[in-house]
Amino acid sequence: MCAERARGGKPAPLRVVLCWHMHQPQYRDVQARRYALPWTYLHAIKDYVDMVAHLEAAPGARVVVNFAPVLLEQIDDYARQVHDNLDHGAEIRDPLLAALAAETPPAGEAERLQLAEACLKANQKHLIEPYPDYRMLTQMVHWLREHPAGLAYQSEGFFADLVTWYHLAWLGETVRREDGRVRALMEKGRGFDLHDRRTLLTVIGEILASVLPRYRKLAEAGRVELAFSPYAHPIVPLLLDLRAARESLPEAPLPAAKAYPGGEERVRWHLDRGMAVFERYFGRKPLGCWPSEGGLSTATVRLLSEHGIRWTASGETVLANSLREAGALEEGEDRRWLHRPYRVEKSDTACFFRDDGLSDAIGFKYADWHADDAVGEFVHHLETIAARGVEPDTVVSVILDGENAWEYYPANGYHFLTALYARLSDHPLIEMTTFADCVQAIPAPRALSRLVAGSWVYGTFSTWIGDKDKNRGWELLIEAKQHLDTAIRAGRLGGERLQQALEQLAICEGSDWCWWFGDYNPAVAVSDFERLYRHHLAVLYELMGEPVPEVLSRVLTHGGGHPAAGGTMRRGSEGHQ
Structure with a gap:
């Protein structure tokens, strides 16, 4: 429970909610059940396991962890694959993970180069440079890029060591520190045989099988609140009404079709399926929902309320736009308007809003700082907020990606997260809490007549709709939905x-595809995601028994930019660039 106002003249503690959002799109083909990209299992063995380990080690810390249901299913699928491979020799349906378990490397030049290139996809500073053997192997791959004929002369040992080091580097810092098998492999450094690689695969399988039960155990002990997003991470306000994009950007260009057909029915599908998947893995229905990309509108909040969701959240600018429209935006530096929940008319769902400055500081600012200095500044900002006065409904919401930031920190954020949880949980003027507990403690949030629709990024939907490539992505989806109907x-x-077709449609409705469309993103990432999007749409047509449109064989968008964090994260407010 959130603490009530302290007695005896002492100020009430400042309620602070840290909400980590864990999310990957569907990388698996629903027909072949093979994975096109490895990011789900890599983040599981690095970021999801590290985060739960930090929380287990900090009994005074309480946070919210939000999972996309399609991610939960993928983690479970990977765990089963590894178990079946180790016990029965079954195929692993992810080419990179399968290479770790394979007796021999691929024979063909193209396949060898593809494997070598895949093993370069790691943060140079923090995942490659600290390990001399891995660094030397990657340097050899860079040479092979320029001299591909040399691949025929590379030994089996080269590929065995390369794929082993790639997975060792992607392990969580807590795993490297605590697992003797991993320490022994890292000390060996080279010459990894099949037994070594099977040992590492065993470690990976244990992580994949145990990580979700560990979160569930913390939730059952009341130390963590688990929440969910709609099943495949669609942007709900846009499915309900594409014109919602113009509430924050009135001149935003829209796709040729001005509405998504059957949008409300699809939103209900994602909510119902998402809640069912969540309950399957965590044994209870979720009380809260971080809507995909923090996308909220008045209609979205009312649908969440209809589904019994007690709280939801979005970005700071969504609230500012809504208060400004209502003539209720309070000017001043203390921004009390931000640090409290609200309730939209005709809804029972409390809405919390992200403090962009604090959230983006963790995501983008502190990675190169000494951990103690970073945590000290973060706590100082909270102390400043508390010094301005803590009201009965004051809540500071810090919400961000829980997986992509840490590769930019030394030791996968180990020192920062250790210090952060220790300082916050021990601070006499700060109370770490959860959104669900705050809903109980604040029964009557401030009223809002309506929300100006938007997302956590700039308070708009410009990251997903409004330019020609993004709009073309929507048009292809709408055409496929019309064929399905x-x-x-x-x-x-x-x-x-x-x-199967409805599930495949849900995958195509996810937010990640249009996120990557546009020239401001890196070309390699754009290529991976736009190709996978076209493939998912093609599979949908195949499930319908219809010819795949020729347009899906053509590249939809190209990248070429160099955004912060490689484009995997964005800042919440343009003012924090």
Whole structure:
């Protein structure tokens, strides 16, 4: 429970909610059940396991951890694959993870180069440079890029060491510190044989199988609140009404079709399926929902309320735009308007809003700082907020990506997170708490007549809609949805095939694809994600029994930019660039 106002003249502690959002899109083909990209299992063995280990080691810390349901299913699938491979020799359906378990490396030049290139996808400063053997191997790969004929002369040992070091580097810092098998492999350094690689695969399998139960155990002990996002991470306000993009950007260009067909039905599908998946893994229904990309609108909040969701959250600028429209934005440096929950009319769901400055400081600012200095500054900002006066409904919401920031920190954020949880949980003027407990403690949040629709990024939807490439992505999705609706009405789909098609549609509705469209993102990442998007759409047509449109064989968008954090994260406010 959130503490009530202190007695005896002492000031009430400042309620602070740290909310970590864990999310990856669906990288698995629902037909072949093979993975196109490895990011789900790599983040699981590095970031998800490190975060739960930090929380286990800090009994006084309380946070919110939000999971996208499609991520939960993928983690579970990977755990089963590794178990079945180790116990029964079953195929691992991820090419990079399979290479770790393989007796021999690929024979063909193209396949060898593809494996070598995949093993370069790691942060140079923090995941490659600290390990001399891995650094030397990556230097050899850079040479092979320029001299691909040399691949034929590379020994099996070269590829065995390269793929082993890649996975060792991607392990969480807590795993490296605590697992003797991993320490022994890292001390060996080179000449990894099949037994070594199977040992590492065993470690990976244990992490994948245990990480979600560990979060569940913390939640059952009341130390963590677990929350969810709609199933495949769609941007709900845009599914409900594409014109919602113009509430914050009135001149935003929209796709040719001005509405997503059957959008409300699809949103209900994502919410129902997401809550069912969450309950399967965590044994209870979620009380709260971080909507995909913090995307909220008045209609979205009311749908969440209808589904029994007690709280939701979005970005700072969404609230500022809404208060400004209502003539209720309080000017001044203390920004009391930000640090409290609100309730939209005709809704029972409390809305919290992200403090962009504090959240983006963790995401972008502190990575190169000494951990104690970074935590000291962060706590100082909280103390400043507390000194301005803590009201009965004061809550500071710090919400950010829980996985992508840490590779930019030394030791995967180990020192920063250790110090952060220790300082916050021991601070006499700060109370670490959860959104669900704050809802109980603040039964009557301030009223808002409506929300100006927007996301946590700049308070707009410009990251996902409004330029030609992003709009083209929407148009291809809308065309596929129209074909699916026609097939259903004609009775051409039913039973398991229909369920597969609806799941595949959900994957295509995810937010990640349009996130990457646009020239401001890195070309390699854009290529990976736009190709996977076109593939997912093609699979949807195949499930419908229809010819795949020729347009899906053509590249939709190119990248070429160099954004902070490689484009995996963005700042909440343009003023914090």
